[in-house]
Amino acid sequence: MTTTQSRGGTVAASSAPPPARGGTTVHRPPLLPRLRKHWWSYVFLIPMILLFGAFTVWPMIASWWYAFFDWDGVGAATDWVGLGNFTEVLGNEMFWQAFWNSFLFSVVAICVEMPLALLFAILLNNHRLRGRDLYRLALFLPVVATTAVVGIVFAVLFDPAGGVVNDTLTGLGLIDRPINFLGSTTTALPTLMGIDLWKGFGITLIYWLAALQTVPKEIYEASRIDGANSGQQLRYVTLPMLTPIAIVILLLVFQRSLNTFDLVQATTQGGPVRSTDVVPTYIYRYAFDPFIQAPRYGFACAAGVVFGLLTLVITLMQAPLLRHRYKAGAA
Amino acid sequence: MIRTRRTLHWAAAMTALALAAAGCNLVGTGSDVAPTGAGVTITVALVPDPPGAGAFYREQFDAFQAANPGITVKVIENPSDQQLSAIELMFQQGSPPDVFRAQDNGMDRMLERGWVAPLDTYVTEEFIGRFPEGSMEPATSGLHRDGALMSLPLVWGDWSALRVFIYNQAILKKNGFDGPPKTWSELETMATAITKNGGGKTFGYSPGAATAPAVEMLANTAVPYSITAQGIDFRTGKAATADPGLVEAVELHRRMQAADVMMPGWESWDGSRAFTEFAAGNLAMYANAPWNVAEIRKLNPEIQMGVTTIPVPDSGRGAYTALPQSFGPLWGMSAKSKHPQEAWKVMDFLSSKKFHEAYYKTFGTFTALEDAWKEQASKNPDQKALLDVAEQTLRRAPNPKLADEGGRAILTAREAKPELRHIEAAVAAIVGDKPFLPVAKDLDKKIETLIDQTIAASDGKASRKDITFAGWDPLKPYSPEQ
Numbered sequence: 156m157t158t159t160q161s162r163g164g165t166v167a168a169s170s171a172p173p174p175a176r177g178g179t180t181v182h183r184p185p186l187l188p189r190l191r192k193h194w195w196s197y198v199f200l201i202p203m204i205l206l207f208g209a210f211t212v213w214p215m216i217a218s219w220w221y222a223f224f225d226w227d228g229v230g231a232a233t234d235w236v237g238l239g240n241f242t243e244v245l246g247n248e249m250f251w252q253a254f255w256n257s258f259l260f261s262v263v264a265i266c267v268e269m270p271l272a273l274l275f276a277i278l279l280n281n282h283r284l285r286g287r288d289l290y291r292l293a294l295f296l297p298v299v300a301t302t303a304v305v306g307i308v309f310a311v312l313f314d315p316a317g318g319v320v321n322d323t324l325t326g327l328g329l330i331d332r333p334i335n336f337l338g339s340t341t342t343a344l345p346t347l348m349g350i351d352l353w354k355g356f357g358i359t360l361i362y363w364l365a366a367l368q369t370v371p372k373e374i375y376e377a378s379r380i381d382g383a384n385s386g387q388q389l390r391y392v393t394l395p396m397l398t399p400i401a402i403v404i405l406l407l408v409f410q411r412s413l414n415t416f417d418l419v420q421a422t423t424q425g426g427p428v429r430s431t432d433v434v435p436t437y438i439y440r441y442a443f444d445p446f447i448q449a450p451r452y453g454f455a456c457a458a459g460v461v462f463g464l465l466t467l468v469i470t471l472m473q474a475p476l477l478r479h480r481y482k483a484g485a486a
Numbered sequence: 487m488i489r490t491r492r493t494l495h496w497a498a499a500m501t502a503l504a505l506a507a508a509g510c511n512l513v514g515t516g517s518d519v520a521p522t523g524a525g526v527t528i529t530v531a532l533v534p535d536p537p538g539a540g541a542f543y544r545e546q547f548d549a550f551q552a553a554n555p556g557i558t559v560k561v562i563e564n565p566s567d568q569q570l571s572a573i574e575l576m577f578q579q580g581s582p583p584d585v586f587r588a589q590d591n592g593m594d595r596m597l598e599r600g601w602v603a604p605l606d607t608y609v610t611e612e613f614i615g616r617f618p619e620g621s622m623e624p625a626t627s628g629l630h631r632d633g634a635l636m637s638l639p640l641v642w643g644d645w646s647a648l649r650v651f652i653y654n655q656a657i658l659k660k661n662g663f664d665g666p667p668k669t670w671s672e673l674e675t676m677a678t679a680i681t682k683n684g685g686g687k688t689f690g691y692s693p694g695a696a697t698a699p700a701v702e703m704l705a706n707t708a709v710p711y712s713i714t715a716q717g718i719d720f721r722t723g724k725a726a727t728a729d730p731g732l733v734e735a736v737e738l739h740r741r742m743q744a745a746d747v748m749m750p751g752w753e754s755w756d757g758s759r760a761f762t763e764f765a766a767g768n769l770a771m772y773a774n775a776p777w778n779v780a781e782i783r784k785l786n787p788e789i790q791m792g793v794t795t796i797p798v799p800d801s802g803r804g805a806y807t808a809l810p811q812s813f814g815p816l817w818g819m820s821a822k823s824k825h826p827q828e829a830w831k832v833m834d835f836l837s838s839k840k841f842h843e844a845y846y847k848t849f850g851t852f853t854a855l856e857d858a859w860k861e862q863a864s865k866n867p868d869q870k871a872l873l874d875v876a877e878q879t880l881r882r883a884p885n886p887k888l889a890d891e892g893g894r895a896i897l898t899a900r901e902a903k904p905e906l907r908h909i910e911a912a913v914a915a916i917v918g919d920k921p922f923l924p925v926a927k928d929l930d931k932k933i934e935t936l937i938d939q940t941i942a943a944s945d946g947k948a949s950r951k952d953i954t955f956a957g958w959d960p961l962k963p964y965s966p967e968q
Contacts, residue, residue, distance in 0.1 A: 229574055229599055315750035316689065316768060332746075333686070338753030340917060426696050427753035428914040443571050444904070450571065 222457035228442070228450050240457030249429060250458060253437040254465065256344060257413050260433065263348045264412035265405060268359055273397075275356075276363030277389070291364070295357035302354070306421030309350050313337055340430040343423055347431055351418055359408055366400040367393070406470065413466055434462045525556035526828045531573050531583035534563045536777065542848050550835050557828050570595060577601055582822045584829035585836075591901060593637050593815040594887075594894075603821040604634040608830045616837060618856050621812040625888060625966050628811025632891075637815030638837050640845070642852035644876045646814040648776050649703045649807055651797065655790040657688060657770040666771070666794050670704065670738050673771070673797045674747070680770045681747045689749035692772045693739055693916070694760045696753055701912050703773040705735035707798040710960040711808030711883055716900050717907060717933045720884055723954030725933035727908050728926040731804055736912045736922040743916045753917055765789060776872045780850035783868055793871035795879050805960035808883035813854055882963040884955040889966070892948030899940040906933050 183189075190197065222240055224232035244250050275294065279287045297305070312319050313336035321333035336346040370393060378392050416435035419425060425432035425440070442455035530547070534540035540563055547559035562583060564572040570592045576582050577599070588596045596602050614622050621643065624630040629637045653666045661680050667673040677690030684690070693700040702714040708731030712720040719726035726732075742748050749769055752759075761778040763769040765785035773796050782791055798804075817836055823829045835841055842858035845851060850869070852859055863869040886893025900906060906929055915922040941948050958964050 228571075229578060310754065316686070316763075333750060335750050335753070338751045338917075343754070423754050424696070426913075427917050428910070443568060 218456040218459055221453050222460050224453045225451075226453035226456075228452035232453065234453075236453070240454045241461060243454065244458045244461050249432065250434070250437060250461075252429060253425075253432040253434045254462065256431065257415065257433040257435075257462075258469075259344065260348060260351060260415045261409050261412045263352060264355065264359075264408050268352050268356060268412075269405065269408055272356055272359035273363050276360050276367055277393070279360070280364060280367045291360070294360055297354045298357040300354070302417040303421045305350065305354060306418060309346075310337060310422055313346060337423055338427055340428055343427060343431045347419060347422060350422075351412070351415055354418065355408075355411065358411075359404065362400075362404045362407065363397075366397050366404065369400060370396045405473075409470070410466070434458065438462070525558060526825045527558045527560050528585065528825060528828050528832050529560045529562060529581075529583040530832060531562045531564060531569075531576065531586040533566045533569050533587055535566050536781075536849055536851075538848070542845070546835075546841055546844060547832075550832065554831060557831065559832060574599075577820075577822065582820045584820050584823040584825060585832050586818050586820065587816055588818050589816045590814050593818055594631075594898065596818055597631060597636060601818075601821050602636050603819045603823065603826065604636055605638070605819060605830070605833070606635050608833070609635060613834065613837070616839065616855050616857075618812075623812070626812055626882075626885075628813045628885075628888065629815050630888070636818070638817040638833055639813035639854040640816040640836070641814070642854055642856065643809065643811065643813045644880050645776060645852045647807055647809050647880060648872065648876050649706070649773060649796060649879075650776055650779070650872060650875050651771065651773050651794050652764060652778060652782070653771040653792045653794070654764065654767065654769075655792045657767070658792075661770075666792060667797045669797050669800045670734070671800050674738060674742060677742060677771065678745065678747050681749075688768055688770065690747055690770050691742065692749040692752045692755075692760055692763070692769055694752070694772055694774050695755045695757050696913070697909050698739060698752075698913050698916060700773045701735050701739055701916075702909075703796055704738070705732045706805060706807055707796055708732070708735065708804040710805050710958075711810070714908065716897060717929060718900070718937075718953055720886065720953060720955045721958055721960075722956075723950040725930035725937070727911075727929045727933070728923060731799065732908060733923050733926060734799065736908075736915055739912075739916045740919060740922070744919050753913075761785070764791075777849075777851060779868050779872060783850075791868070793868065793875060795875050803961065806881035807879045808960070809880045810883045810885035811888060881960070882965065883960065884958050884964050884966075886953045886955075890952055892944065892952035895944055895948045896937055896940050896953050899936060900933065903936065906936065 221232055223235060223237060225234040225236045225239070226232035278284065279291055279294075281287070284290075313321070313334075315321055315333040315335045315338065318333070318336075320336070321330075324330045325333060334342060337343050374392055374396070375388060378388050383391065414435060415433055416439070419431055419433050419436050420439065423431045425436045438455045438458045441451045441458065443450060530543075532539075532543060534543075540561075543561055547561060551557060551559060562572075562576075570588060573583065573586050573588060573596070582601065586596075593602065617639075621627060622629070622635075624633050624635070627635075628643070629635055629639060651666060657680060658664075658666070658676070661676070661683055663676055663679075667676050673691065680688065680690035694703075705714050709726070709729045710719055710721060712718050713726045713729050713732055717725055717727045719729065739748070749763065758781070760769065760772050760774060761781045762785065764772060764778075765782045767786075767789070779791070779793055782789060817833060819826070819829050819833050837854070839855055839858050842853040842855040845853050846859035846862070852863060852869075852872070863873060887897050908926065908929065911925040911929060912922060914920065915925065937950070937953075941950070955964070
């Protein structure tokens with residue numbers, strides 16, 4: 156008989172080994188007795204279920220429903236337009252521009268932020284590094300900084316007229332004339348991506364640091380006995396062992412970066428000339444822009460649904476590759 | 487032991503249910519309870535704008551409460567960008583405000599939903615007499631819809647429409663200029679020289695904010711206001727974004743942008759940045775709304791600031807700044823209020839001379855009651871300059887929204903599509919250094935199509951006539967009899 160212990164005490168006891176996938180059927184007690192046995196646990200779940208239903212499930216279902224109406228957000232939605240909103244979204248050049256920008260945010264987060272954060276995590280995971288907690292704190296601070304404040308601070312720093320960055324670059328003779336970081340259609344998006352990377356870096360770093368804790372020390376010791384140097388340990392121990400968690404981190408970073416909103420809204424509001432517009436700011440504009448006579452909630456919902464589906468498709472496209480990597484890592 | 491455990495289970499269950507109930511209450515309507523004492527609570531939804539308005543309104547409502555025992559005023563402050571959505575949400579949730587701020591188009595938005603109470607039954611001759619003579623006429627007040635008074639104003643009608651040219655006398659003098667530019671080419675020449683001599687620290691000109699509002703302000707000296715506001719020439723009833731006056735206003739800014747004359751970074755400025763830069767002495771000239779003047783003076787009391795009329799095209803003025811209505815609507819009373827009499831008392835207070843005097847004293851804004859500020863304003867050099875510019879540049883103009891239902895339907899349809907207005911295309915032309923005319927022509931085609939569609943869908947209620955005022959000369963005051 157095997158018994159699993161956890162902080163909460165004995166949580167599972169079984170005399171049989173876990174069944175293999177596609178193996179023999181395991182006889183479990185009927186549902187009702189099991190529910191009765193743990194009824195108070197389910198009672199504790201009720202508030203969470205209610206809140207989750209009210210604030211996550213219901214808005215999601217409602218947005219799908221409203222997407223089929225020409226609805227301004229007031230009263231019952233009655234003006235059924237079928238797929239009209241979806242057709243308009245899919246045919247709207249500005250939506251695709253915003254989607255492309257959102258996608259670029261994800262590309263930068265995955266291709267630049269993730270490897271860079273891993274590199275820093277490995278460095279900061281070194282027990283011989285003095286002051287590593289201080290470095291971790293410094294790198295994590297931007298995560299807890301308010302985005303609106305971050306936006307204002309960077310706008311001041313990057314100001315082409317008297318901003319510290321431009322003054323420094325000009326003073327050092329690196330540039331002839333100030334760069335209009337947030338005001339030019341060519342530099343505004345890369346600038347925001349840089350700020351987003353800086354702000355989100357700490358959380359990705361924490362993911363990696365947590366992942367690194369899962370690599371057993373014994374394996375490092377064994378590899379050292381086998382004569383592996385630090386580079387070989389990284390190549391043949393650390394990275395393969397991190398692969399399953401790396402896939403989870405990748406999906407988390409992908410989702411987070413694809414939904415960048417507050418930074419763009421606080422700094423450029425999608426401008427200049429929509430060059431930094433991302434899908435969340437696009438949706439926000441149609442739902443809440445104070446300058447339109449009537450908000451287009453139905454259309455905004457349709458844009459949200461399309462965006463959600465596209466995100467899902469991109470995520471699923473990664474699945475075969477990720478599954479392969481996961482199996483390779485797990486093996 | 488078993489009993490203790492069972493008791494614990496029940497306690498856990500009750501706690502969980504209590505938490506669940508608390509969670510449910512988050513999405514419920516709740517009820518407004520008077521903060522102090524018994525009596526009636528009137529909820530006022532407003533925007534804490536300009537800076538310091540939150541404290542100002544609280545102070546004023548405290549005075550109101552002292553004078554009206556039994557009425558408690560509960561203030562709900564909404565950010566300006568979300569004010570309309572927030573009010574709509576309050577109505578949707580079944581806890582509407584009794585009095586709310588929804589200015590200009592926002593008032594029509596609330597009106598369409600049936601949430602605005604007509605005020606005619608409450609107003610008296612004494613009340614109407616507080617406002618300038620003739621300003622509360624239903625046809626031109628801007629506060630009436632279909633003959634019924636639906637809203638009350640806060641600021642002077644001219645204040646809302648007025649646009650001024652603000653310049654730094656010291657910078658102009660330093661660069662060898664005796665006075666402000668009178669024409670667009672003078673503006674271009676002077677701005678170029680000042681930026682060139684400024685060495686990257688002082689700049690000649692800025693279009694004001696990320697949406698380049700100065701384009702519209704300059705264009706309004708060349709073309710009828712309806713072209714910049716709606717993309718429609720009210721003299722012909724046809725789309726006219728490609729009018730040479732508007733095109734040239736955009737091209738002027740495009741040239742200055744391409745030549746690095748304008749202060750860099752304006753492409754991401756908010757509405758407060760221009761006056762901040764001007765007050766700091768970094769910006770020599772710009773056009774904007776009159777409230778900028780008080781803000782500049784607050785930031786830099788010693789600045790040598792001049793306020794004058796906006797430069798006109800080299801070929802001469804083609805239009806005056808339009809005054810399409812006496813006032814911009816601002817305060818509305820809820821049609822769902824459970825305490826309309828008390829709500830009206832608050833509305834009445836917001837239109838009292840005492841309140842308007844306090845508002846003018848605190849913010850320097852010219853309010854709807856001229857008696858509250860005119861005498862003092864004429865003694866203040868900055869404010870006197872604003873009055874002079876208003877006198878010189880504002881003229882009555884036709885307003886199809888006030889004229890009839892058809893005009894309102896067409897213009898509301900146009901306003902529901904903000905992408906058809908020139909603003910985004912103009913900024914794209916300026917920033918991207920691309921010609922504006924082809925884009926303007928394309929916008930005109932779309933506006934024409936929209937007008938035709940709206941007329942076709944109106945069951946005969948709307949026609950081109952509703953947006954056509956053939957006898958209107960934008961260089962002369964318009965009267966509804968024309």
